[in-house]
Amino acid sequence: MLAARIRATGPVSIAEYMAGANEAYYGSRDPLGVAGDFITAPEISQMFGEFVGLWFADLWMKSGSPGACHYVELGPGRGTMAADALRSMRRFELEPVVHFVEMSEALRAHQRLAMPTAVFHENVETLPREGPLLVIANEFFDALPVRQFVRTEGGWRERMVTLDDDDGLIATDGQGAVDGAIARHLRDAPAGTIVETCPAATTMLFDLAGRINVQGGALLIVDYGYDAPGAGDTLQAVHAHRAADVFARPGEQDLSAHVNFPELTAIAQMREAAVYGPVRQGDWLRSLGIDVRCDRLIATNPARAEALRAAHDRLTSPYQMGALFKVMAITGGQWSAPEGFA
Ligand code: SAH
Numbered sequence: 410m411l412a413a414r415i416r417a418t419g420p421v422s423i424a425e426y427m428a429g430a431n432e433a434y435y436g437s438r439d440p441l442g443v444a445g446d447f448i449t450a451p452e453i454s455q456m457f458g459e460f461v462g463l464w465f466a467d468l469w470m471k472s473g474s475p476g477a478c479h480y481v482e483l484g485p486g487r488g489t490m491a492a493d494a495l496r497s498m499r500r501f502e503l504e505p506v507v508h509f510v511e512m513s514e515a516l517r518a519h520q521r522l523a524m525p526t527a528v529f530h531e532n533v534e535t536l537p538r539e540g541p542l543l544v545i546a547n548e549f550f551d552a553l554p555v556r557q558f559v560r561t562e563g564g565w566r567e568r569m570v571t572l573d574d575d576d577g578l579i580a581t582d583g584q585g586a587v588d589g590a591i592a593r594h595l596r597d598a599p600a601g602t603i604v605e606t607c608p609a610a611t612t613m614l615f616d617l618a619g620r621i622n623v624q625g626g627a628l629l630i631v632d633y634g635y636d637a638p639g640a641g642d643t644l645q646a647v648h649a650h651r652a653a654d655v656f657a658r659p660g661e662q663d664l665s666a667h668v669n670f671p672e673l674t675a676i677a678q679m680r681e682a683a684v685y686g687p688v689r690q691g692d693w694l695r696s697l698g699i700d701v702r703c704d705r706l707i708a709t710n711p712a713r714a715e716a717l718r719a720a721h722d723r724l725t726s727p728y729q730m731g732a733l734f735k736v737m738a739i740t741g742g743q744w745s746a747p748e749g750f751a
Pocket residue numbers: 431435441449450451452483484485486487490510511512513516531546547548549552553
């Protein structure tokens with residue numbers, strides 16, 4: 410289908426390629442877990458979702474425990490984190506209405522089982538316009554399509570996907586000059602430099618930060634990404650827990666790109682929301698008390714000690730998810746400063 414389209418109308422952008430491939434991929438399977446392609450923090454341990462719930466509950470209480478809150482999860486996967494987070498919020502009498510923003514019908518079926526009361530949305534535009542929003546996105550922004558731009562000897566070009574002589578997919582430089590789309594301070598970068606932008610992420614953040622500023626609440630983003638501009642080409646494919654060729658098997662493997670945290674920060678600040686972080690996931694979880702929580706769980710379940718220690722290590726160790734994954738928060742309205750970003 411993609412090959413036919415390229416033959417008929419020419420190369421497609423990296424963003425169009427990634428959007429089409431991921432829509433087919435997520436629409437046709439549950440990619441999570443040992444039998445799938447990758448595993449995420451909430452699937453590693455219930456501690457992760459519980460800390461997310463605790464973090465929101467603490468912030469909510471400090472902000473005067475306002476009523477009529479909405480829990481909003483972007484790309485909830487199997488719904489595991491929502492179940493863990495809401496259970497931990499309930500202990501503090503925080504019982505928000507649950508909203509899931511999810512495009513995949515296959516994953517919606519899993520999410521309905523985990524959270525039968527959830528209200529589904531195609532995108533953030535239809536979220537309620539009243540009441541504070543408690544928004545969480547774990548490994549969601551990395552799945553949104555990125556555009557790539559490359560500096561050539563002749564100026565900036567968009568990176569495109571085309572066919573080689575054997576009908577395989579390959580990257581190529583677009584024809585038209587796109588220098589106007591490049592931030593001024595990057596325009597004179599050396600030939601070969603690649604920059605990425607994520608229009609879907611910035612559009613969504615613009616909307617969410619604006620609403621949070623008016624309605625109150627917070628947005629918590631947990632993802633792998635970079636905290637200084639200029640990371641280059643970060644598009645990657647994962648198949649059966651291994652790195653794969655990004656142009657092999659479109660729709661059959663997960664495509665993601667590192668989250669551009671400076672770009673998201675700039676958008677949130679433009680909307681006059683307060684931004685905290687990004688900090689490393691390991692540091693954030695430790696400052697919320699994951700070491701003590703893990704010790705307590707081990708004391709009450711000694712038989713699970715080894716599994717609990719392994720999960721704790723996976724989430725916090727800089728050699729595993731602890732340093733690559735970052736946590737960033739955005740708050741608005743009269744909401745207090747959140748924990749974990751000192
Ligand atoms: N947050 C979950 C799942 C991460 S996988 C976890 O941590 O386990 C990415 C999730 O985002 C999937 O549920 C996928 O279907 C969803 N998703 C990806 N792109 C999307 C888009 N453009 N709109 C809505 N949901 C999307």
